[in-house]
Amino acid sequence: MIDGTLPPGSTIGILGGGQLGRMLAIAAARLGYRCHIFEPQIDCPASHVAQHTAAGYDDTAALDAFAKSVDVVTLEFENVPIAAVQRLAKTVAVRPGASALAIAQDRVTEKSFLNKAGIETAPWAAVQSQSDLDTALQSIGLPGVLKTARLGYDGKGQATLRNAADATGAYEKLGSVPCVLEGFVDFALEISVLAARGLDGSIACFEPVENIHRDHILHRTLVPARIDATVAQRATQIATQTIEALDYIGLLAVEMFVCRDGRVLVNEMAPRPHNSGHWSIDGAATCQFEQTVRAICGLPLGDTTRISDCEMRNLIGDEANDWPEILAQPGARLHLYGKAESRPGRKMGHVTTLHRPALTVRPSKSQNQ
Numbered sequence: 333m334i335d336g337t338l339p340p341g342s343t344i345g346i347l348g349g350g351q352l353g354r355m356l357a358i359a360a361a362r363l364g365y366r367c368h369i370f371e372p373q374i375d376c377p378a379s380h381v382a383q384h385t386a387a388g389y390d391d392t393a394a395l396d397a398f399a400k401s402v403d404v405v406t407l408e409f410e411n412v413p414i415a416a417v418q419r420l421a422k423t424v425a426v427r428p429g430a431s432a433l434a435i436a437q438d439r440v441t442e443k444s445f446l447n448k449a450g451i452e453t454a455p456w457a458a459v460q461s462q463s464d465l466d467t468a469l470q471s472i473g474l475p476g477v478l479k480t481a482r483l484g485y486d487g488k489g490q491a492t493l494r495n496a497a498d499a500t501g502a503y504e505k506l507g508s509v510p511c512v513l514e515g516f517v518d519f520a521l522e523i524s525v526l527a528a529r530g531l532d533g534s535i536a537c538f539e540p541v542e543n544i545h546r547d548h549i550l551h552r553t554l555v556p557a558r559i560d561a562t563v564a565q566r567a568t569q570i571a572t573q574t575i576e577a578l579d580y581i582g583l584l585a586v587e588m589f590v591c592r593d594g595r596v597l598v599n600e601m602a603p604r605p606h607n608s609g610h611w612s613i614d615g616a617a618t619c620q621f622e623q624t625v626r627a628i629c630g631l632p633l634g635d636t637t638r639i640s641d642c643e644m645r646n647l648i649g650d651e652a653n654d655w656p657e658i659l660a661q662p663g664a665r666l667h668l669y670g671k672a673e674s675r676p677g678r679k680m681g682h683v684t685t686l687h688r689p690a691l692t693v694r695p696s697k698s699q700n701q
């Protein structure tokens with residue numbers, strides 16, 4: 333047994349109460365763990381399947397009570413205030429910790445960290461004024477993407493700059509907050525690798541998967557990715573290098589570009605389970621959520637072998653209303669998140685379609701034959 337192992341029956345605290353927290357709590361329950369969610373929203377998806385404290389991240393009394401009620405804390409949402417994580421860490425282990433979270437929360441800090449670790453990214457520059465943007469464009473050029481350094485996701489908090497007219501006033505349009513300018517990358521496709529690191533330093537990676545976006549939101553994940561063995565090996569090496577450099581405990585998602593010239597560049601990372609890993613619930617020997625539990629509780633990391641080729645498709649907005657037709661499809665595995673309100677651009681669920689060959693079952697011989 334790994335030193336510091338938390339046995340089944342222990343309570344896992346989860347910061348954030350969205351669908352990732354919901355699926356994490358379900359996976360934890362299967363292994364015999366209890367979960368306690370800390371999430372300001374009252375009727376959140378994870379609250380349907382676990383104990384829930386509905387309080388703000390600045391509510392110190394609620395944080396202190398939460399810390400005393402759990403045996404370890406993890407994240408399903410990276411934009412938790414660092415101060416809240418640091419306060420919890422005075423009482424209970426938080427995995428991953430505040431240092432890794434601080435890096436992942438800020439794109440400038442993240443890219444600086446990656447480059448310092450020898451991991452290649454798209455060309456970039458920090459931008460804190462329109463003048464900074466104008467200077468950065470002279471070195472990086474157009475087209476490019478201007479992103480807020482913090483809080484943006486699923487296409488929010490960013491602007492595509494294709495020409496000088498797009499660049500004019502772009503910094504102010506994003507709220508005049510710290511930003512990063514990224515140069516365009518001539519990529520063939522986008523992939524991601526999920527890596528887990530346990531208390532004993534052991535690392536297990538899921539194979540690279542291919543991600544297809546629509547309107548800046550993940551639309552489909554294809555497993556396996558349409559890449560060759562050399563690219564797959566390089567992507568796995570990058571994820572391993574990243575999680576080791578962070579001295580990280582838990583599950584980390586690393587999103588990458590596969591360039592047409594063969595290079596593999598890191599786009600960004602997420603210190604939590606990831607949308608592109610949902611396929612693993614139905615298509616891998618161990619799913620990403622169980623792997624998270626194993627890593628943070630000191631259990632042996634699970635087998636990440638793919639047991640079926642598959643495709644995961646997000647159900648956005650009213651697409652979730654197609655659940656009767658989805659359930660009638662052979663090989664389809666439907667996952668709905670229990671969100672009360674459907675809105676355009678909101679992830680309401682996902683469906684994973686398995687493409688494994690049908691098993692050939694030979695009829696048994698009758699005893700009378």
